[in-house]
Amino acid sequence: MSSWLVRGLTMTAVHVLARVLLGFAVVQAPLNSTVWRTIAIAVVVLIALVWGGYDGIRDARANPDPDDYEDLTVRWLQAGVLAGVLAGLISWILGTVVLAGIGQASLFVELIAGASFTALLVFVPAFVGAAIGRFLVRRDQNKGAADDDWSVHEDRSHHGDGTPSDADAPTQRIR
Known part of the structure; x- marks a missing residue:
């Protein structure tokens, strides 16, 4: 199974579960719907x-x-679009047939506006997370490389007894 497909199906399940739980929470406490919506989106x-x-x-390591990096942008974009369309369709079916309280719109709106919103809720944070993950690994690798370069420079600039080598002596320019 493709990696984007696994991500898309998992994020579909997360989004549908969040909408179902949001529907139950809003029905039980309608005055707190803004808080519940914020929590669902945040999750x-x-x-x-x-x-x-x-x-x-994982990719940077x-x-x-x-x-040589993998194309995580397209992977997460495909996953986001799949999650958006499937979550919109499943939520519309659940709202029409089973759970009237989950707040679905018409099928057209769910598949266009809802799917677009869900795709962005998946794609943008995943893209930012991938960039941060790569940055953290590169930062650690660059720290290690800088420490290695410094120790090599110190080894070459001093003799074994601690006296400076010729590398530290000033050079004269000949005209």
């Missing part, structure tokens, strides 16, 4: 952010050269 965003960060860390 979807946080899961995409963490998963994208994990992908970025597997590919030392940034030119």
Whole structure:
């Protein structure tokens, strides 16, 4: 199974579960609907952010050269579009047939506006997470490389007894 398909189906399940739980919460406490909506969106965003960060860390560790990175942008874009369309369709079916309280719109609106919103809720945080993950790995690798360069420079600039070598002596220019 393709990696984007696994991500898309998982994020579909997360989004549908968040909408179902949001529907139950809003029915039970309608005055707190803004809080519940914020929590539901935050959960979807946080899961995409963490998963994208994990992908970025794993990719940067597997590919030392940034030119060899996998294309996580397209992977997460495909996953986001799949999650958006499937979550919109499933939520519309659930809202029409089973759970009237989840707040679905017409099928057209769910598949266009709802799917677009869900795709962005998945894609943007995952993209940011991947960038942060890659940055953190590169930062750690650059720290290690800088420490190695410094120790090599120190080894060449001093003799074994601690006296400076010829590398530290000033050079004269001959005209």
